[in-house]
Amino acid sequence: MTRDAFAGAPDALFTSAPDRLASLLPAISGLQRGSTLVCPDDQLLPTGLAGLDRALGGGVPAGRLTEIRASSGGHGSLLVSLAAQATSRGGAIAWIDPGGFLDIRAAQRAGVVLERVLWVRPQGVPQAVRAADLILGADGFGLAILDLASLPAGAWRTQRREPGFRLDGAAWNRLVRRAQLQGIALIVASDRDLVPGASALTLRVQLAAPTWRDGELEGASLEVSVLRRRGASGGFSGRFPLSLVSLAPA
Amino acid sequence: MTFRHPRAVARGNTAKTAEGIADALAPAGDGDLADFDPAEPRLADSSRASGVAAGGQSGEPIPFLPGISEPGRPASSARLAYVEVPDFPLAAILRAHPELQGRPLAIVSGSTHAVSRGPVAQRGDRAEGPAQVICASVEARAGGIVAGLGAARARQRMPEIVLQSPSPDAERSAQAAMLEVGFAFSPKVEDAGPGALYLDLGGTSGLYPSEAVVATALDTTLERLHLPCRVGVAAGKTIARLAAREVGLGVKVVPFGTERSFLASLPLALLEAPSQITERLQGWGIRTLGELSALSPGAVARRLGAEGMRLLRLAAGEDDPPFVSAFPPPLYEEAVSFDDWTVSTLEPLLVALGQVIEPLLERVRSAGLALLAVTVTLKLDPRGSDVRQLEFAAPLAQLEAIMDLARHELYLRPPPAAVASIRAVGIPAVPRAVQGHLFAPPEPTPERLAVTLARLHALVGEDRVGAPAIPADKRPAAIASLPFRPHPVSSRPAPGTGSRGGPLPGPILVARALRPPRVIGVRTTGDRLTAVLLDGQLHPARAVAGPFKLRDGWWTSEPVDREDYDVELFDGRLIRIYHDFKLATWFQDGVYG
Numbered sequence: 001m002t003r004d005a006f007a008g009a010p011d012a013l014f015t016s017a018p019d020r021l022a023s024l025l026p027a028i029s030g031l032q033r034g035s036t037l038v039c040p041d042d043q044l045l046p047t048g049l050a051g052l053d054r055a056l057g058g059g060v061p062a063g064r065l066t067e068i069r070a071s072s073g074g075h076g077s078l079l080v081s082l083a084a085q086a087t088s089r090g091g092a093i094a095w096i097d098p099g100g101f102l103d104i105r106a107a108q109r110a111g112v113v114l115e116r117v118l119w120v121r122p123q124g125v126p127q128a129v130r131a132a133d134l135i136l137g138a139d140g141f142g143l144a145i146l147d148l149a150s151l152p153a154g155a156w157r158t159q160r161r162e163p164g165f166r167l168d169g170a171a172w173n174r175l176v177r178r179a180q181l182q183g184i185a186l187i188v189a190s191d192r193d194l195v196p197g198a199s200a201l202t203l204r205v206q207l208a209a210p211t212w213r214d215g216e217l218e219g220a221s222l223e224v225s226v227l228r229r230r231g232a233s234g235g236f237s238g239r240f241p242l243s244l245v246s247l248a249p250a
Numbered sequence: 251m252t253f254r255h256p257r258a259v260a261r262g263n264t265a266k267t268a269e270g271i272a273d274a275l276a277p278a279g280d281g282d283l284a285d286f287d288p289a290e291p292r293l294a295d296s297s298r299a300s301g302v303a304a305g306g307q308s309g310e311p312i313p314f315l316p317g318i319s320e321p322g323r324p325a326s327s328a329r330l331a332y333v334e335v336p337d338f339p340l341a342a343i344l345r346a347h348p349e350l351q352g353r354p355l356a357i358v359s360g361s362t363h364a365v366s367r368g369p370v371a372q373r374g375d376r377a378e379g380p381a382q383v384i385c386a387s388v389e390a391r392a393g394g395i396v397a398g399l400g401a402a403r404a405r406q407r408m409p410e411i412v413l414q415s416p417s418p419d420a421e422r423s424a425q426a427a428m429l430e431v432g433f434a435f436s437p438k439v440e441d442a443g444p445g446a447l448y449l450d451l452g453g454t455s456g457l458y459p460s461e462a463v464v465a466t467a468l469d470t471t472l473e474r475l476h477l478p479c480r481v482g483v484a485a486g487k488t489i490a491r492l493a494a495r496e497v498g499l500g501v502k503v504v505p506f507g508t509e510r511s512f513l514a515s516l517p518l519a520l521l522e523a524p525s526q527i528t529e530r531l532q533g534w535g536i537r538t539l540g541e542l543s544a545l546s547p548g549a550v551a552r553r554l555g556a557e558g559m560r561l562l563r564l565a566a567g568e569d570d571p572p573f574v575s576a577f578p579p580p581l582y583e584e585a586v587s588f589d590d591w592t593v594s595t596l597e598p599l600l601v602a603l604g605q606v607i608e609p610l611l612e613r614v615r616s617a618g619l620a621l622l623a624v625t626v627t628l629k630l631d632p633r634g635s636d637v638r639q640l641e642f643a644a645p646l647a648q649l650e651a652i653m654d655l656a657r658h659e660l661y662l663r664p665p666p667a668a669v670a671s672i673r674a675v676g677i678p679a680v681p682r683a684v685q686g687h688l689f690a691p692p693e694p695t696p697e698r699l700a701v702t703l704a705r706l707h708a709l710v711g712e713d714r715v716g717a718p719a720i721p722a723d724k725r726p727a728a729i730a731s732l733p734f735r736p737h738p739v740s741s742r743p744a745p746g747t748g749s750r751g752g753p754l755p756g757p758i759l760v761a762r763a764l765r766p767p768r769v770i771g772v773r774t775t776g777d778r779l780t781a782v783l784l785d786g787q788l789h790p791a792r793a794v795a796g797p798f799k800l801r802d803g804w805w806t807s808e809p810v811d812r813e814d815y816d817v818e819l820f821d822g823r824l825i826r827i828y829h830d831f832k833l834a835t836w837f838q839d840g841v842y843g
Contacts, residue, residue, distance in 0.1 A: 048757055072822060073843020076762040084754055092694055092736045101762035103726060103840065104718045111754040114718050118734045120706055121714040130709055138702040140694030150762065150841075207759075207843045210818050216795040217816040220759050220824065220842065242759035244842075 045143060045185045048081035052224055055236040056201070059085075060187065062142070063180045064200035064230075065172070068189040070149050074205035074222045075189040076101065077242050079145055082187060084111035091142030094118040094135040098128040099151050124155050126165040129175070132186070136178035142185065149189040172198035202228035208239070219243040329461065329506070330573060331436075331449040332482045332490035333428065333468055336499065337385035338445025339416040344387070345427075345476040345609060346420035346586050354390040354411045356383045358401045384416070419585040419671070421445075424477060426583060427613045429576065431471050434617050435464065438575040448487055448573060465501040475612050485509060487569040492539075495520050513567050514540025523561050527554055539565040582678060584610040587671035592631040594668040596660055599628075603660075604653055606674045611649055614678045620645035621652065622679035630667040638663075643703045643735060644696030645679040651697045655704040662708050693736065703734065724802045725810060726826065727763040727839045761826050761840035768838045770827060782817060782827065784838070793818040797829075816842075 044058035053059050060066045060082070068075045079095075086093045088111055095102060100121050108114055118135070122128040125148060132146045172195045179186040188195055204227050210220040219242050226236040335341045339357045344350055358381040381401035393408040401413055421444055428447055432439035438450035451464060458464045465481040472479045482494030484504035489512070493502040496516060504512045516539045518531060530553075536542050543565040550558040563570065584606045593599045607624065614621055622645045628636040638659055646652050681696075694702075706715045716731030723730075771783030781790045796815030803809045814828040826840035 048754070070843070073762075073824070073841065076843050077757060077760050080760050081757050088754055099762075100729075100765045102718060103761050103763045104720060104729070105726065106758070106760035107718070108720060109755070110758045110760060114720070115732070116736045117717055118703075119716060119718045119731060120710060122710045123714075127710055131706055134702055134705050134709065138694060138698050140699065207824065208822070210793070210824055210842075212793050212795070212818075217793075217818070217824070217842075222757065240757055242757050243755075244759045 045082065046085045047078065048085045049078070049222070049224065049238075049240045051238045051240065052236070055226065055238070056229070057232075060185050061200050062185045063183045065176045065179060065186045065188060065195060065198055066201040066203065067195050067199040068149075068187060069191065069193070069202065069204045069227070070189060070206070071191055071204075072206055073150075074207035074224075075147075075149050076103075077207075077222060078203075078205055078224070079147060079187065079189060080107050080110045080112060082143060083107065083117065083145065086143040086185075087111075087113035087116040089142075090116075092116045092118065092140055093143040093145065094120065094132075094141050096120045096122065096128050096131050096135070096144065096146045098122045098124060098155055099147065099149075101147060101150065125151070125167065129165070129167060129171060132175055133178065136175060136182060136184055136186065139182055141182070144179070144184050144186050146186065146188045148194065149191045167194070169197065199228065200230040201226070217244050328573065329451045329483065329485055330487055330490045331451055331461075331465055331468065332442070332484075332487065332494045333432065333447050333449065333472070333479050334442075334481075334491070334494050335424070335428070335445040335472070335477050335479045338424070339421060340385045340387060341445070341477055342420040342424040343414060343417050345424055346417060346605065348476065348605065350412060352389065354387060354393055354395065354408055356386040356390045356395050356401075356404055356411055356413050357416055358382060358404075358413050359384050359416065381413075381415075415589075417587070419587050419673075423584045423609065427475050427609065428472065428477060430582070430613050431468065431475065431616055434471070435468060438573075440574050441576045448490070450573060450575070451483065460503075462501060462503050465503060469501055471616055475609065475616065484512075486567055487573060488564050489513065489567045492516055492520050492564075492567075509567055513543070513565065514538060516540075518542060521561055521564055524557065527557055527561065530554065582610055582613055582676040583673065584613075584676075585671065585673040587629075588669075592668035592670050596664060599665070599669055599672075600653065600657055600660065602669075603656055603672055603674070604649070606672050607652055607656070608649055610674050610676045611647065611652065614676055615647055617678065618680075619678035620647035620681035621676045622646075623677040624652065624656075625675045625677075626656070627673040627675075628665050628669045629671040629673070630665065631670045634667065636665045636667075636669075643700040643733065645681045646697055646700055647681055648697050651701045654701050658704055658708045699734075723810075724800060725812075725839075726761065726814075727765050727767060729765065759824075759842055761842045763840050764838060767828075770836050770838045772827070772829075772836050779815060779817065782819065782825070782838075784825075789819045789821060789823075791817050792820050800828075 043062055044056070044060065045062055046053045046059035047056070068078060083093055083095065084107075093116060095117055097119060098121065102119060104114065107117075118141070120128075120131045120135070122131050128146060128148065132144060135141060135144050175186060176198050178184075188199070204225045206223045208221045208223050211218045222240045222242050224236075224238055224240065337357075340355065343357065344355070383395055383397055383399045383401065383404055385397055386395040386404075390404075390408065390411055393411065395404050395408055395411060399407075404411055404413065425441070425444060428445070429439060429441060432447050432449050436449040436451060436454060438452070440448040442448050449468070451461060454461075454464050458467070461483045465483050469479060469481050478499055480494045480497050480499050481501045482490040482492065482496070482504070483502070484490040484493050485506055486509075489504055489509050492513065493504050496502055518528060518537055518539065518541075521539070521542075523531070531542065536545070543562065545562065547559065547562055550562050554561070560570070586602060586606050588602070593602060603626065606626075610624070611621060621642065623639060623641045626638045626640065628638070630636055638656075640652070640655055640659060642652075642655065703715060713731075715734070717734045717736075719730040719732045721728040721730035768784075772779055773781040773783070773788065779791055779794045779796075781788050783789075794815055794817050797813035798815070800810055800812050800814060804811075809832065811831045812828045813831075814826065817825050817827055819825065824842035825838055826842065827836060827838045829836050
């Protein structure tokens with residue numbers, strides 16, 4: 001509508017309009033100022049650990065590979081936290097879980113929207129990597145988790161039985177390229193140095209200092225160190241409290 | 251049913267009516283034709299044409315004939331479209347075998363036997379004997395192949411010609427496709443036999459600006475299904491049919507009120523009368539329908555019998571059987587058979603399957619739908635069948651995606667024997683429109699997601715792909731999953747809103763489930779658990795929480811009766827163990843982290 005449409009109207013009508021509208025805003029459900037809208041940052045996915053997110057500038061990078069090294073646990077809680085953050089924003093995620101480690105009830109209580117999780121349980125590492133390759137070729141996933149940590153030795157031995165499969169740098173580079181094309185944050189959790197040079201971010205996590213109260217496990221701490229962050233200097237190390245999800249059924 | 255001539259009723263001349271009927275029904279004799287004067291009926295008709303006044307002047311009663319109305323006056327004012335695919339057997343085969351497009355092809359009838367000649371001969375080349383050409387493609391007609399020509403002669407004239415017998419499967423599929431197109435335009439459709447249908451256009455004026463637009467849309471839609479057709483629109487079945495046949499391929503609309511003039515100029519050949527009668531009429535100098543309808547019905551009945559009366563009615567634009575609407579086709583089905591050969595390797599089978607799925611998908615798409623599943627029945631050689639159910643995670647409308655899934659299915663489980671024919675039945679569904687929220691992350695595209703899921707099924711197994719769900723079993727490591735079908739968010743989700751709609755809890759300590767649980771040993775001192783035997787090593791416990799009793803399913807054959815413990819070991823590990831009372835065994839089913 002142009003001002004000409006109000007020819008003859010007093011100027012006060014225009015000068016006071018924003019203020020009057022602003023006074024109406026609280027009364028109108030769902031209406032808010034454009035300046036207050038927060039556009040989600042497509043480039044970074046928060047981990048749910050506030051201090052770590054601050055250190056990383058917002059979270060783990062989309063379209064890149066983030067490696068989580070866990071020699072003594074802790075990665076499961078971080079993965080669930082990432083999944084909760086991604087699905088709570090309305091995104092779909094893929095969780096490739098050759099070990100079948102996902103605790104469904106705990107994930108739900110952590111805030112993961114289960115219907116937005118594509119849970120794939122391959123048999124062995126080669127299948128897991130191939131499944132990741134397929135998922136990274138599809139669009140619409142915001143996060144893909146490849147959980148290769150704590151796998152039994154048999155899961156790795158299947159690799160030798162598949163002559164056409166090699167989990168080498170070329171294979172990781174292919175996954176990274178696909179993640180980049182689709183803008184998917186690819187998270188690889190492992191207990192060994194799997195992706196040399198392919199990751200944009202490498203975190204080391206460790207579970208520490210369980211806390212007990214009145215004879216019951218109350219929680220623990222998650223120690224996170226940034227081992228490598230492409231394009232940034234300076235490391236980070238922090239400890240984040242984790243509270244326990246009750247074993248009692250919901 | 252009683253047929254009453256409107257003018258006869260107007261005159262109230264019932265006395266002569268019975269005589270007129272007897273006159274009309276009298277068998278025609280050859281001797282009568284010798285002294286037949288074509289001028290006589292015209293004179294009679296000129297008196298008829300002048301209506302009641304003319305009849306009254308001549309004093310001659312106009313016979314009360316069954317089903318004869320004033321020429322060119324339609325029996326009803328309902329606007330009907332007649333859709334016809336010329337040379338339907340040929341069109342159906344070209345639709346089922348698009349690779350034959352552009353090649354000289356003739357459909358032959360009669361007792362046939364296969365003659366191997368050239369690469370296409372395997373497809374069921376027919377030749378020699380009394381087989382005759384029914385219809386031929388444009389390319390074949392250019393080489394002098396015409397209907398009625400013997401198959402051997404056709405081969406002589408054009409050695410490269412492909413001769414093929416009619417395919418009932420292909421014709422059935424093509425007819426079903428035509429009906430579906432018809433029902434997409436009008437709820438009232440009549441199946442008018444192979445390659446033809448009528449549509450009642452009543453009520454379409456609100457959807458289309460004119461009848462010509464409807465007819466053109468029909469024509470275009472069928473053309474897209476590889477069924478080139480002609481469409482006639484008029485008030486009544488006969489006039490619509492004649493209008494369609496007047497144009498070779500395309501559209502002809504006869505405006506209301508112009509039927510008489512339209513019919514009058516049409517050539518006699520359009521009635522497709524028996525050749526003997528056509529020759530007689532031509533011998534009398536009758537060349538057009540206008541001239542035919544001007545004949546005296548009584549005279550025509552006497553000389554040409556019932557067939558002559560039928561032609562007279564048609565020339566007057568009358569409908570023989572009334573319009574009867576059919577029911578919509580219940581399913582989408584396409585089939586192809588390989589006649590004298592079979593397919594024993596996967597790639598040619600996939601090509602043939604694509605030729606079945608493609609027209610099926612076109613039909614579904616023309617109804618504004620997509621395919622949710624396809625049941626493919628492979629008829630095996632020499633007997634038996636192999637049925638495959640292709641189910642998609644979302645309705646698919648892309649041929650490539652469906653064929654991708656079919657390829658995976660067939661490569662995973664190839665047919666046990668050579669395939670003699672393929673039949674595909676599609677289950678249609680309304681396509682899922684994904685309207686993502688402006689501020690929400692993008693959703694997986696249904697088509698690509700369906701393909702990805704199918705590939706994952708093929709890779710890891712269907713039971714290992716899905717969305718996790720809360721199991722009814724209360725054991726922590728129990729598993730349940732549902733098909734992965736993420737619903738698009740309807741509103742912008744507030745960041746930090748969890749699965750239950752409330753705010754996300756802070757970072758929590760979760761256990762990683764061990765499936766299946768590992769058998770372990772424990773050491774106890776009194777009631778107190780002091781150490782855990784893991785992997786053959788005894789690990790002293792630093793702290794223990796529990797027991798947490800879990801009893802469930804006591805009414806089933808597999809009741810759960812166990813006590814769970816959280817244990818911190820001195821090496822820093824936090825594990826979840828339980829004692830199964832039924833098995834009297836200790837297990838580890840999780841590790842925190």
